[in-house]
Amino acid sequence: MKFWNHSLTALSLSVMLVAAGCGSNTSSEGNNSAGNNSSSTSTEASATVEATKKLEIRTSFYPMYEFTRHVAGDLANVENLVPAGTEPHDWEPTAQDMAAITDADVLVYSGGGMESWAEQVLDSATGSGLKAIEASQGIELMDGAEEGHEHGEESHEESEHAHEHAHEDEGHTHDEGAHEAEEHTHDEHGHEAENHAESGHHHDHGGLDPHVWLSPALAIQEVRNIEKGLSEAAPEYKDQFKANADAYVAELETLDKDFAAALKDSKRKDFITQHAAFGYLAKQYGLTQVPIAGLSPDQEPSPSRMADIVKFAKEHNVKTIFFETLVSSKVADTIANEIGAKSAVLNPIEGLSEEELADGLDYIKVMRQNLEALKAALNE
Incomplete structure (x- = not known):
């Protein structure tokens, strides 16, 4: 009986050791498996981050920032160039601003002569891969004079008389063609290309009114131009840009109807x-x-x-x-x-x-x- 007891004890100890060994191997395999899963998850996360890399967008002044951020949503980092509280007509970009524009993926500007610095900036950005979006493209611009x-x-002769004096004070002269917005074409960087090759120079928007965003109906056109430009810059997000633009345009359409009804x-x-x-x-x-x-x-x-x-x-x-x-x-x-x-x-x-x-x-x-x-x- 004593031997049996010793033998039973030894057998029990052997079983425990084997069980422990098996447990150790199972644990080790589990850790290796977890490590492989972690590595796989990390790789997938990196791929996801890469796949959803945000566009870097710079906008010229507040309305362009506001329209762009609604279209881009969370697919882009949108930064405005003109600081809050600054009048944009006479704003000029600093060297730091120029670098920020060149480093960006997209520049959104209204055009029509509002941003007097735009042409120079775009010329400087040639070769950088910058996509420029002129939001007022295709909108017929009014002659400011x-x-x-x-x-x-109602028609007021006195009002017309007052405006005639304004024309003289501003000193603007325009030919008949100044009443129509020029059709623009853009190269791969969004630069305006002269449609009339024989003239040999870019069209000068001087004297044309750039304030198109103050008509909700024209603001809608600017939003659509921004949507189109962003879709060209990142075609993989085209559907999302459209959905975002549609939602914001619906708000602008309501605003337009409210203006029409109230006035x-x-x-x-x-x-x-x-x-x-x-x-x-x-x-x-x-x-x-x-x-x-x-x-x-x-x-x-x-x-x-x-x-x-x-x-x-x-x-x-x-x-x-x-x-x-x-x-x-x-x-x-x-x-x-x-x-x-x-x-x-x-x-x-x-x-x-x-x-x-x-x-x-x-x-x-x-x-x-x-x-x-x-x-x-x-x-x-």
Whole structure:
């Protein structure tokens, strides 16, 4: 019995050791298997990251940033070049900005002469692989000197007289062809190519109104141009860009309908604004813009122009003079004081201030503020 007990004990110990050995081997195989799975998962994750590498996009100023970020969604890093609170008409890129543009995959700009620096930047970026998207491509641009001659349901000879003085002050001369937007073609970097080879130079947009984004209907065209350009830059995301653009366009279409409905039966159709930024909006909704100054917001009107505006305002019982953000309201305030009117903001949305951004404002919200301001002024 003692031997049996010893033998049983030895056998039990052997079984335990074998079991332990098997357990050790199983554990080792499990660890190896886990290691292989981890390696496989890591490889797949890297492949996924590579497959969804985000586009690096630079935009010229706020509306282009706003439109682009809605189309790109989370498929791109979108950065705006013009800082918040900065008036973009006279902004020029620094060497650092130039480097940021050249290093990017895509540059989105509105065109039409808004970004005076664009041609130089694109020339400098030749060979970098930069894709340039001109958002206003295909939109018929208005002659800035002729703004205000397109009247709605009412016609005012005095308004036309005031605009004629504006033409003389701005010193613009245009041939008949200046009233039509030039058809653009682009090379692989998005540079404009001269359609008329015999002229041998790029078309000069000087004197044409670039403020197309202030018409919701034309903003839709800009969004579609951005969608098209991004789809060319990253065709693998074409469906996502379209879905994003469709969603944003639906909001812009609602905005367009709201403007049309709210302004259709206004008591008056003309409004005085600090600079000629609202020509496309006025034309879209049957209104007449009467600008104090020209296309540039910091342009100083001549004394004769000021006198014409005061005369027009008195004869038409204008009670609101519109000024804008980002530039001084001195000129608008002077006229308002002269005729006993008030001044109010009509925002050209060329850039938002830090405060406006902090308050969560965006293109559509500011456009709705503009609509409320116009409704009030046109029904006083």
